[in-house]
Amino acid sequence: DQQVKQNSPSLSVQEGRISILNCDYTNSMFDYFLWYKKYPAEGPTFLISISSIKDKNEDGRFTVFLNKSAKHLSLHIVPSQPGDSAVYFCAASEGNNNDMRFGAGTRLTVKP
Amino acid sequence: DAGITQSPRHKVTETGTPVTLRCHQTENHRYMYWYRQDPGHGLRLIHYSYGVKDTDKGEVSDGYSVSRSKTEDFLLTLESATSSQTSVYFCAISSPNYGYTFGSGTRLTVV
Numbered sequence: 001d002q003q004v005k006q007n008s009p010s011l012s013v014q015e016g017r018i019s020i021l022n023c024d025y026t027n028s029m030f031d032y033f034l035w036y037k038k039y040p041a042e043g044p045t046f047l048i049s050i051s052s053i054k055d056k057n058e059d060g061r062f063t064v065f066l067n068k069s070a071k072h073l074s075l076h077i078v079p080s081q082p083g084d085s086a087v088y089f090c091a092a093s094e095g096n097n098n099d100m101r102f103g104a105g106t107r108l109t110v111k112p
Numbered sequence: 113d114a115g116i117t118q119s120p121r122h123k124v125t126e127t128g129t130p131v132t133l134r135c136h137q138t139e140n141h142r143y144m145y146w147y148r149q150d151p152g153h154g155l156r157l158i159h160y161s162y163g164v165k166d167t168d169k170g171e172v173s174d175g176y177s178v179s180r181s182k183t184e185d186f187l188l189t190l191e192s193a194t195s196s197q198t199s200v201y202f203c204a205i206s207s208p209n210y211g212y213t214f215g216s217g218t219r220l221t222v223v
Contacts, residue, residue: 034211036214041216041217043204043215043216043217044202044214045214046211046213089155099171101157101171102147102154102156103154104151104154
């Protein structure tokens, strides 16, 4: 029962271009969404979040968009840099975050 | 990283043996979590704790037990390891504004 889905296992983009990572969820009770970034041999690190009362949140080169009616969120990275190459996990929770659900991850490769 | 450490970082064990993984935090956070990461599944919650001696099951708790006798330590035990428990295990603590802060992980191989 995967409530958070990242259907693209991998994505490759050119340096300087936009990276768009997608995430879909099935539980309409989710109201808090996060993106984590993970480098090899390290734990995931928080990147950006959005609550269901918003449809967009921006932090520097990173923007997360939330479409509640479609149960879809996306992470935009502009411009993409080689250091952005990592696995990105989408996560969602309902109210308190004691059962945060994660997607399977998307491996982003940014080519110089 | 951010006051959370996991030990050991790597472990190879035989099927049927007990294994304990340790998570230690210096942040005095109430909530602590154990996740496992597997290809195609992302991160799945095994158990979590909301205080000393207060724990609850997560999505994939079968075959695992946990204990929290001190605020700073959260132990994950595999009573009798199986090959299906070969995985990377991450401990996490709740951060007020940043979701979870994760440890660096423990890579466990059951042979």
